[in-house]
Amino acid sequence: MGTPSHTRAMKNYRERLSKRGIARFEVLGLDADRDLIRSLARRLAEDGSDAARLRATISRSIAKETPRTGGILAALRRSPLVEANLDLTRSRETGRKVDL
DSSP states (O other), X not given: OOOHHXXXXXXXXXXXXXXXXXXXXXXXXXXXXXXXXXXXXXXXXXXXXHHHHHHHHHHHHHOXXXXXXXXHHXXXXXXXXXXXXXXXXXXXXOOOOOOO
16 A cells, blocks of 8 residues: 555544544446545535535435325324314404494
């Protein structure tokens, strides 16, 4: 790989990356996609809210299964107002008479 100092420097660098939770791996792709893949990897390594949103979007787009339906209904069923016994009926008043 090179001189012993170079080998030691690479080993130390990769250990520091590992402590940060970053792994080194190789992917195969088209040469035209090189910049795209590198920028994607860089954004995902930042691990912020943008990275989480990007990760979710990509996961959904390459997933083989369709997204689950009924998410809104499940959220409403988990609502704390489910047990509140609210009266949500509207009064059926006709309104007032107006002379135009």
